[in-house]
Amino acid sequence: MAVRSIGEYKFPSRSRQELYGDDQLVHLWWKGNLWFCAAACFRAPKAMSWNDFVAGMVNPLFSCDPDFDAATTTFTWTVDDKPVSPAGDESLEALGVGHKSLITCVAA
């Protein structure tokens, strides 16, 4: 159903990808860990490598959890519900991460 309005009603998304240039929004969810009240939202370059993503975004956030240890905590990953096994220099885009994608991890 469309909006009922007094005139034409058509506006662009206020968060469309083009507003972020070569970057995109990426969501990161540590499933099953309620220490984090919600998944995080990052702005990340599409070409960012998985290693850079982990070092620059994942680890700083997860380190707020005193039980997390970047050296020993291991995860299984999905991107938008599809299992992935990310390799170090693979880009986010190559991994299938799109604008506002959800990257989910579960502690192994």
Added chain:
Amino acid sequence: MAAPRKLSMKQRYAALTRDLDWDLSYVDEDTAYPYTSFEGIKIHDWSKWEDPFRLTIDAYMKYQAEKDKRLYAVLDSFAQGQGHLQLTDPSYLNAMKLFLQGVTPLEYQAHRNFAYLARFLNGPGPRFAALCQSQDELRHAQTEIHTLSNYNKYYQGFHSWNHQHDRVWYLSVPKSYFDDAVTAGPFEFLIAIGFSFEYLLTNLLFVPFMSGASFNGDLPTMTFGFSAQSDESRHMTLGLEAIKFMLEQDPDNVPIVQAWIDKWFWRGYRLLALVSQMLDYMLPRKVMSWKEAFELYFEEQMLGGLFPDLAYYGITPPRHVEHAIAEKEVLSHQVYWTLYQFSFAAGFTTTVPSEDAQKWLAEQYPQTFEKLYKPLWDKASAVVDNGGRYFYQGLPQLCQVCQVPMLFTEPGDPTTICQRHTEFEGERYDFCSDGCQWIFEREPEKYVQAWLPVHQIYQGNCGGPTVPDVLAWYKLQPGDNGEIAGNVEQTAWEAWHATSSAEEQAPAPVAGN
């Protein structure tokens, strides 16, 4: 000569709403009232709208003046008697800060939109009722500002509420809620605000809030709350009249009204998530739990009382209401846990609930608190014991519709966060719940425009890329935000009470505003 016989209430009301109205001769009705047809609501006879209060201008002015007189008498004695020292604890004021930042601007918005209804509804009865409500809402905005300004002299966080309403992440929740309502047509607005908010849900906001004020030594807030709420019963009546009027005018109106009830129940309920934590966590002396308030004011009164009445017209209880009922066990805990980790960017402060408070929570929530939330608080306490304080190092994913961080869990599974998504014109959108997803999918063109604070920060529209840039843009001052313990407000309070002998001078204001 005998004095002229006084008109009865009925006669006076009829004189005001009928005798002072006239039929238009130089323009047709659609030109004079251009906004009451595009929503599809069919009205055949506007004169069928009756205001049960039978309010006339003389009575309205007389009693509103009396209400204000009573309120200002309390404010005077509060200021003269150093009333700000009578609170149970300064942390109580966090609830008031949230109220002033989140709700007071909505009163003003309500004032504006009811003024629009007072001009653009076809019938004189509803126009006059809308005019009274418009003036009421302006009075609410003014008296709330005036009342709480008394605290601004002594406490943090009261100085830039209006600026913050348009900018700060959690305040986009109430702001976007009302923006959604005022950009709808007049009939949807009546269902959204008049019915769903004022009748269905307002008791959950105001009554516990005023009792909380009364219980925590905040006499002025209690008084303005009651003063505002006495108008609220008229607003509730207008909302109930509005819905019955629409339902009675034409059977084709029923499905339209039902969809609005479905939408606006869920919109309002998500907004009240902020109130749930206020009741369970922010008040130092507790009044009643969110769960109890929800059962009393919503389940008993509305599902048990109102909806059987509306069933006569073919109206059913709101879609997704079962999720709200199930959530009453977990809602407030999840919301406060979120505010705890993000209060570095809020206009209020948070802390780990005290041992007594946790005991009370465990009693109120025997199924959930000790099992699910106490372990988290224990872990947060351990961080504090080690000299730290847990704040989330990042920004949260937001729901496209309610704009609350996506903190809610799956129905029936309080350990898994609820993630819903939909694609519209090639772009992905995220939702916190089935309710919000349903609302989006009904009117995606509306919600793609959402000003989501997190996305706006990333687009560079909020003062700069770093957290301090954004906080400066929010106009947060030291002491407004973060942790309660050790806050300037807390230390000033302790100093005042340590030296409160009769000869002692009034404490000096601490807030730099």
Added chain:
Amino acid sequence: MTQSTRARQVGVDIQETEENRAVVEAIEADNADCAVRHMPGLVRITSPTRIVVNRESVEQRLGREWETHEFQLAIVSYFGHIAEWDDDQILIQWDH
């Protein structure tokens, strides 16, 4: 939603003040089946049938004239439907 078989309550919340005590007493006297609960700052009156406020009963207890419009100063909230509000009486009950 299952329709509960218990009575459908109506209710009114009244601000707890000196003057309103007369109003509350009048309501209690005129509504045999009502229940009264005191909460911080307010009095909550509920009834399984209906609640009626009679001008004369209030005036008797106040010892002065009282117009039903004055009830606006007392009421904090209600649930039910205002079925009648005239010079002599206010009646709260469900319609259907």
